[in-house]
Amino acid sequence: xxxxxxxxxxxxxxxxxxxxxxxxxxxxxxxxxxxxxxxxxxxxxxxxxxxxxxxxxxxxxxxxxxxxxxxxxxxxxxxxxxxxxxxxxxxxxxxxxxxxxxxxxxxxxxxxxxxxxxxxxxxxxxxxxxxxxxxxxxxxxxxxxxxxxxxxxxxxxxxxxxxxxxxxxxxxxxxxxxxxxxxxxxxxxxxxxxxxxxxxxxxxxxxxxxxxxxxxxxxxxxxxxxxxxxxxxxxxxxxxxxxxxxxxxxxxxxxxxxxxxxxxxxxxxxxxxxxxxxxxxxxxxxxxxxxxxxxxxxxxxxxxxxxxxxxxxxxxxxxxxxxxxxxxxxxxxxxxxxxxxxxxxxxxxxxxxxxxxxxxxxxxxxxxxxxxxxxxxxxxxxxxxxxxxxxxxxxxxxxxxxxxxxxxxxxxxxxxxxxxxxxxxxxxxxxxxxxxxxxxxxxxxxxxxxxxxxxxxxxxxxxxxxxxxxxxxxxxxxxxxxxxxxxxxxxxxxxxxxxxxxxxxxxxxxxxxxxxxxxxxxxxxxxxxxxxxxxxxxxxxxxxxxxxxxxxxxxxxxxxxxxxxxxxxxxxxxxxxxxxxxxxxxxxxxxxxxxxxxxxxxxxxxxxxxxxxxxxxxxxxxxxxxxxxxxxxxxxxxxxxxxxxxxxxxxxxxxxxxxxxxxxxxxxxxxxxxxxxxxxxxxxxxxxxxxxxxxxxxxxxxxxxxxxxxxxxxxxxxxxxxxxxxxxxxxxxxxxxxxxxxxxxxxxxxxxxxxxxxxxxxxxxxxxxxxxxxxxxxxxxxxxxxxxxxxxxxxxxxxxxxxxxxxxxxxxxxxxxxxxxxxxxxxxxxxxxxxxxxxxxxxxxxxxxxxxxxxxxxxxxxxxxxxxxx
Amino acid sequence: xxxxxxxxxxxxxxxxxxxxxxxxxxxxxxxxxxxxxxxxxxxxxxxxxxxxxxxxxxxxxxxxxxxxxxxxxxxxxxxxxxxxxxxxxxxxxxxxxxxxxxxxxxxxxxxx
Numbered sequence: 001x002x003x004x005x006x007x008x009x010x011x012x013x014x015x016x017x018x019x020x021x022x023x024x025x026x027x028x029x030x031x032x033x034x035x036x037x038x039x040x041x042x043x044x045x046x047x048x049x050x051x052x053x054x055x056x057x058x059x060x061x062x063x064x065x066x067x068x069x070x071x072x073x074x075x076x077x078x079x080x081x082x083x084x085x086x087x088x089x090x091x092x093x094x095x096x097x098x099x100x101x102x103x104x105x106x107x108x109x110x111x112x113x114x115x116x117x118x119x120x121x122x123x124x125x126x127x128x129x130x131x132x133x134x135x136x137x138x139x140x141x142x143x144x145x146x147x148x149x150x151x152x153x154x155x156x157x158x159x160x161x162x163x164x165x166x167x168x169x170x171x172x173x174x175x176x177x178x179x180x181x182x183x184x185x186x187x188x189x190x191x192x193x194x195x196x197x198x199x200x201x202x203x204x205x206x207x208x209x210x211x212x213x214x215x216x217x218x219x220x221x222x223x224x225x226x227x228x229x230x231x232x233x234x235x236x237x238x239x240x241x242x243x244x245x246x247x248x249x250x251x252x253x254x255x256x257x258x259x260x261x262x263x264x265x266x267x268x269x270x271x272x273x274x275x276x277x278x279x280x281x282x283x284x285x286x287x288x289x290x291x292x293x294x295x296x297x298x299x300x301x302x303x304x305x306x307x308x309x310x311x312x313x314x315x316x317x318x319x320x321x322x323x324x325x326x327x328x329x330x331x332x333x334x335x336x337x338x339x340x341x342x343x344x345x346x347x348x349x350x351x352x353x354x355x356x357x358x359x360x361x362x363x364x365x366x367x368x369x370x371x372x373x374x375x376x377x378x379x380x381x382x383x384x385x386x387x388x389x390x391x392x393x394x395x396x397x398x399x400x401x402x403x404x405x406x407x408x409x410x411x412x413x414x415x416x417x418x419x420x421x422x423x424x425x426x427x428x429x430x431x432x433x434x435x436x437x438x439x440x441x442x443x444x445x446x447x448x449x450x451x452x453x454x455x456x457x458x459x460x461x462x463x464x465x466x467x468x469x470x471x472x473x474x475x476x477x478x479x480x481x482x483x484x485x486x487x488x489x490x491x492x493x494x495x496x497x498x499x500x501x502x503x504x505x506x507x508x509x510x511x512x513x514x515x516x517x518x519x520x521x522x523x524x525x526x527x528x529x530x531x532x533x534x535x536x537x538x539x540x541x542x543x544x545x546x547x548x549x550x551x552x553x554x555x556x557x558x559x560x561x562x563x564x565x566x567x568x569x570x571x572x573x574x575x576x577x578x579x580x581x582x583x584x585x586x587x588x589x590x591x592x593x594x595x596x597x598x599x600x601x602x603x604x605x606x607x608x609x610x611x612x613x614x615x616x617x618x619x620x621x622x623x624x625x626x627x628x629x630x631x632x633x634x635x636x637x638x639x640x641x642x643x644x645x646x647x648x649x650x651x652x653x654x655x656x657x658x659x660x661x662x663x664x665x666x667x668x669x670x671x672x673x674x675x676x677x678x679x680x681x682x683x684x685x686x687x688x689x690x691x692x693x694x695x696x697x698x699x700x701x702x703x704x705x706x707x708x709x710x711x712x713x714x715x716x717x718x719x720x721x722x723x724x725x726x727x728x729x730x731x732x733x734x735x736x737x738x739x740x741x742x743x744x745x746x747x748x749x750x751x752x753x754x755x756x757x758x759x760x761x762x763x764x765x766x767x768x769x770x771x772x773x774x775x776x777x778x779x780x781x782x783x784x785x786x787x788x789x790x791x792x793x794x795x796x797x798x799x800x801x802x803x804x805x806x807x808x809x810x811x812x813x814x815x816x817x818x819x820x821x822x823x824x825x826x827x828x829x830x831x832x833x834x835x836x837x838x839x840x841x842x843x844x845x846x847x848x849x850x851x852x853x854x855x856x857x858x859x860x861x862x863x864x865x866x867x868x869x870x
Numbered sequence: 871x872x873x874x875x876x877x878x879x880x881x882x883x884x885x886x887x888x889x890x891x892x893x894x895x896x897x898x899x900x901x902x903x904x905x906x907x908x909x910x911x912x913x914x915x916x917x918x919x920x921x922x923x924x925x926x927x928x929x930x931x932x933x934x935x936x937x938x939x940x941x942x943x944x945x946x947x948x949x950x951x952x953x954x955x956x957x958x959x960x961x962x963x964x965x966x967x968x969x970x971x972x973x974x975x976x977x978x979x980x981x982x
Contacts, residue, residue: 472917542881544953546909586902590880590927596914790915845956848912 008045009106012038020078020255024275027248036067036074039082040144043103047145052099063088064146065103066154072140073210077247078254079261082107083137084116085124087150092118113260121150125157132173135162139214159218167215171313174215178208178309191441193269194298196250197262201298203250205305206243212313230308232374239304242297249294252276264294282429283497288436295443296432303416307370310338332357338369347375351382354419355396362403362410368417376417383422394516397423401484405456411449411488426512429495441579444494450577451487455569469592470572473565482522483566485513486529487573493530506531525563529570532557536571540590548794549720551597552645555608564602568595597793604791607645615649622653623660636660646825647717647725659725662689666723670754675743677732683712684732690754692724694822694844698813699753700726702760705767705807707746709733714809716826761814768807781834783866787858789850795824795840796848798858802866804835811865812837819854819861820844871966871982872940876931877905877959878951883929889950890933893942899932909957928959934966934982 015038023031043065047053056063068083070076084104086096093099096118107114119127128135138158143151163170185199197203206222213219217228226236252275253261256268264272273290281289326332331346331353332339339361341347347354354376361368368376387393400410414420421428430444442450457463458470459480477483489512493505506527513523535557543550558564571591575583601608620640624633639660640648651659658674666672671690678685690696697716704711710731717725733742752758784801791797798821800812809828816823816839825840843849849858878886883900890898904925911923935943944961952958969981 469916469919469921472919540880542884544879544881544955546955546957584902586904586927589904589923589925592921593911593914593923596916596921599916600914789913793912793914845908847908847910847956850912 007106008042008049009110011045012042012107013110015041023078023248023251024255027244029244031251032075032077032247035076035078036071039071039076040067042107043144046103046106050099050102052095052102056093056095056099058147061088061090061093062147062150063093064148064150065144066151067142067144069137069140072137072142074142075247077260078251079113079259080254081260082112082114084114084144085138085141086116086118087124087154088118088120089147089150089153091120121154121157124154125161128158129162132170132177135170136174136211139211163215170215171212174208174211175309175313178204190263193263193265194294195263196246196253199298201300201302201305202262203243203246205301206239209305209308212308216312225308230311231304232378234378235304235374238300242300245293245297246301249276282495284433285436288434291434291436292432292443295434299416299432307373310367311370332360334364334366335369338367338372339364340369340372341375344375347379347382351387352390352392352396354379354382354387355393355400355423358410358414358419359396359400361413362400368413373413373417376419380418380422383419388423389515389517391517393423394518398481398485401452401488402456402481405453405460409449409453411452412446415445415449424512426492426508427495430492433494435494439579439582442577444491447577448488448491451490451570451573452484454573454577455483455487458569458573467588467592470569473569477565477569478562479522479525479566482525483529483570485509485518486526486533486566487570489526490530490533490570490574502531502534525566528563529566532567533570533574536567536591536594537575537587540587540594545590545594545597546794548601548792549645551594551601551793552607554594554598555601555605556613558598558602559608559610559613561599561602564595564598600791600793607649612649616645619648619651619653619656623656626657639663642721642723643719644717644825647719650715651717659687659689662687663723663725666690670751673747678729682732684730686728686730688724688726688728690724690726692718692722692822694820695813695817696724696754697726697823697826698810698817699760700728700750701813702764702807702810703746703750703753704728704730705810706749706760706763707733707742708806709746710806711809711828712830714826714828716823718824760810764807764810768811783863785859785862785866787849787855789848789855792840794848795842796821796850798839798841798862800835800837800839800862800866802835802837804830804833805867808835809837812862813839815861815865816841816858819849819858821849821858822846871934871969871979872937873964873966874931874933874935874940874943874947874961875964876947876951876961877903877928878931878947879953879957879959880927880929882951882953883931885950886931886947889946890943893946895933895935895943897933901930901932903928903930907957907960926957934969936979936982 016035019028019031019034019038022028028034047065064087066072066085066087068085070080071082071084076082086092086099088096100116100118104114104116117124124134124138128138135158138154141151141155181198181204182200185195185202190199195202209225210219210222213222213225213228213230219225219228223236225231226233231239249264249272250262252272253264253268256272256275261268269291270287273285273287276290278286278290278293280286284292326334326342331342331350333342334340339357341353341357357368357372357376400414403410411420414423415431421431427445427448430448433444434440435444440447455474458466459474461471463471474480486509489509490505491501492508493501493503496504498504509530510523510527513526514520518526535554539545539550539554543553545551555564558567568591572583572588575587606612623640624636627633627636648656662672662674666689671688673689674687676685676687677683688700701711701714711728712731713729715727717727719725733739735742749758753760781801783803784799786797786799788797788799798816802808813823820843821841822844823839823841827838829836841849843854849855876886880902887898904927906924906926909926911926914921931947933943940963944963947961968977970977971981
């Protein structure tokens with residue numbers, strides 16, 4: 001019986017503890033190798049002390065203990081499995097169970113995970129031949145102890161019987177499973193919680209390169225890829241650095257979780273960032289800096305591995321390119337379906353080739369070769385200020401930006417080769433910049449490219465996934481390029497910490513775009529789009545979109561239809577490119593509703609033109625200037641917010657002041673009014689201010705008629721605090737002498753009518769039937785009633801064209817009231833004996849009346865009271 | 871215990887949340903829902919295509935409180951979500967049989 005305290009497993013345990021604690025103190029670049037070594041030491045020691053081994057007569061029945069997989073590669077992470085193969089030359093010894101107990105069990109006892117297989121040579125080769133998942137770990141096999149010739153024989157047999165014979169098949173199988181893995185791990189969960197081993201850009205990508213190398217050209221060590229010309233020296237160095245970082249993260253994750261955990265779940269991220277000693281940088285929390293760096297490294301590994309595959313192993317589809325042959329002086333050529341530079345000299349002679357190759361890639365829809373990408377990356381200093389501001393280059397970039405969507409993304413290539421960052425240095429701050437929340441799936445740079453991609457896909461004819469409205473709008477745009485620039489730059493302000501990235505971004509864009517030589521109008525539009533790219537979403541979720549004021553507010557900010565369409569498409573693409581939580585049916589309905597309402601205002605719009613905005617602004621200023629007292633100014637400000645937009649637009653400034661005075665005198669009264677004599681004609685202007693209620697207008701009209709006062713013109717405004725301001729231009733009462741007394745009577749009647757004591761309809765009944773039988777003087781045109789539900793998103797518009805007769809207005813407004821309609825805005829005008837009455841109405845619930853039955857009912861009700869013209 | 875379910879206009883969410891925080895309500899569940907009542911969606915026409923919103927986007931808030939607090943919470947929601955215009959929404963009060971806190975297993979009042 002061995003002395004327990006000297007047992008090799010106890011020594012192993014001790015060494016492991018030491019090794020791991022030194023790992024946590026500082027990065028140990030040799031951790032993996034040392035860890036493998038102490039395991040090797042254990043096996044050597046165990047084997048030496050083994051009492052079972054002598055019983056197995058290794059001469060007659062040679063065997064070896066072989067390391068497989070990660071252990072074979074000497075890449076043993078803290079809680080990685082230890083994969084072993086007990087390989088026998090002829091047949092498996094019956095003592096092997098005892099051997100396992102002796103050597104493997106103690107490892108379990110100290111908490112390590114060991115996987116082992118016992119095979120004969122023949123079995124092993126046969127299994128590997130039939131089973132892909134047995135073959136791959138064997139590719140990394142390494143001799144630990146026992147009979148070395150067994151190991152060599154195994155490798156030889158694997159090579160001759162399997163690898164040589166089926167190398168193409170195995171490689172394509174590897175690539176196939178690689179593709180599946182990438183597609184599985186490209187899902188959003190994995191973007192937020194990366195899997196260090198299986199994820200895109202994870203360790204498996206590196207293993208795949210290694211295995212293919214082993215199969216294809218018997219690669220022994222990873223660095224040999226450089227010697228075989230598959231990687232440049234710089235790439236190799238960078239790859240090793242990236243892998244070291246990932247291994248270090250993986251080790252710390254294993255240690256932190258106490259198990260073989262390879263996926264960076266949310267709950268581990270912040271703690272791990274702390275363990276890895278990440279600090280707050282540039283306004284980002286340690287966890288964001290950590291994830292940004294991890295993302296960068298994994299992205300690099302992913303790109304390298306894709307380039308590796310492209311260089312020799314991917315079938316290039318036969319592409320029908322428009323032009324595959326370039327002239328000698330054009331500096332480019334196409335080889336094996338990929339674009340490359342004719343020579344390094346041609347690039348040095350003509351640096352514009354750097355952007356030209358990307359443009360051709362977009363135009364012909366073929367990728368750059370690995371060598372070309374390498375050149376772009378390593379000769380980045382050719383992208384100097386002259387290059388950045390050259391008209392040729394800028395125009396070329398714009399063509400790339402606008403090129404239709406395809407399976408591979410030229411912009412992404414420009415990003416990963418480092419070209420984009422040199423061409424537009426302002427994006428430096430957003431490269432790999434992670435936004436740490438559940439919504440943002442991608443770092444900012446990727447998000448911008450995805451936004452561009454999404455917008456272009458709106459225009460694709462074959463695309464059925466989107467609302468056809470997007471395609472229509474996209475195709476209607478006159479200046480698509482501006483929208484694409486805006487999409488590309490919209491989050492560029494996120495490179496600096498702090499709020500209001502939209503405004504910051506707009507400023508950055510202004511400077512950078514003018515350096516690139518864009519026209520001032522173009523720059524203005526693009527920077528507007530960037531500054532307001534959150535406007536529509538904010539408005540839709542924070543304001544009542546069923547209030548006309550909201551649509552007017554947006555319309556006035558956006559000012560024209562083309563900009564609105566661009567802003568809408570940008571908003572949608574931005575949300576879609578953020579992640580699945582940021583875009584869904586709910587928000588898309590809300591946004592579309594707002595968009596259509598704002599569009600309607602802009603298209604039909606007197607309310608939102610630039611002149612309208614200026615006019616209203618001027619009036620506000622004038623009115624505010626007229627008061628000296630600050631508290632009065634405050635009241636005025638809040639009053640302005642309550643006045644309806646039409647009222648502000650159509651009422652002259654001096655009248656505004658008078659109206660405000662009138663309103664202030666209302667208090668709790670039923671109504672207040674103001675009667676003035678027109679200076680140039682014999683009419684009176686009656687201004688009534690009252691609390692709005694259904695039927696108010698008709699009661700006023702009726703009272704006038706009752707008192708024989710003819711209404712010539714009228715304008716009705718309803719403020720947002722439910723105050724009605726009704727302005728009538730009337731013929732004065734016939735009794736000139738006692739005009740004041742007449743008005744007093746009108747006042748009394750109106751008070752009674754409003755309080756319900758006076759029944760106007762019955763009082764007027766007799767009068768009305770007399771009036772209606774009066775024939776109009778001229779019979780030029782028939783009556784016309786129009787019920788319009790398309791012009792406004794917020795009101796039903798009823799227009800009545802007819803002949804004037806006393807009491808007409810009362811009749812019409814009474815009819816509307818009986819249809820249960822509330823009049824919000826009205827414009828009445830009389831020309832000799834022709835009358836045009838326009839009413840903006842809503843039902844008593846405040847909604848439009850757009851069902852066919854309701855529209856019909858309105859028609860009938862009004863027709864009934866109009867003069868019958870034969 | 872009572873569960874209060876309120877359907878409100880989306881832009882009123884912040885107001886309601888603040889109002890509830892003021893009276894010491896610290897938790898709630900929110901969902902994006904669609905619906906209609908007397909408020910109906912109306913049709914917009916663009917380039918000849920009709921766009922109707924059959925179901926209008928609203929926000930649903932769910933809160934569970936001790937029965938004694940239910941009235942206070944209902945009043946607060948009604949006050950803060952009210953605009954006076956159609957489509958303001960509705961509030962419902964339901965009885966809750968039991969509540970359990972997942973982390974600790976606490977039941978009843980201790981769970982809410």
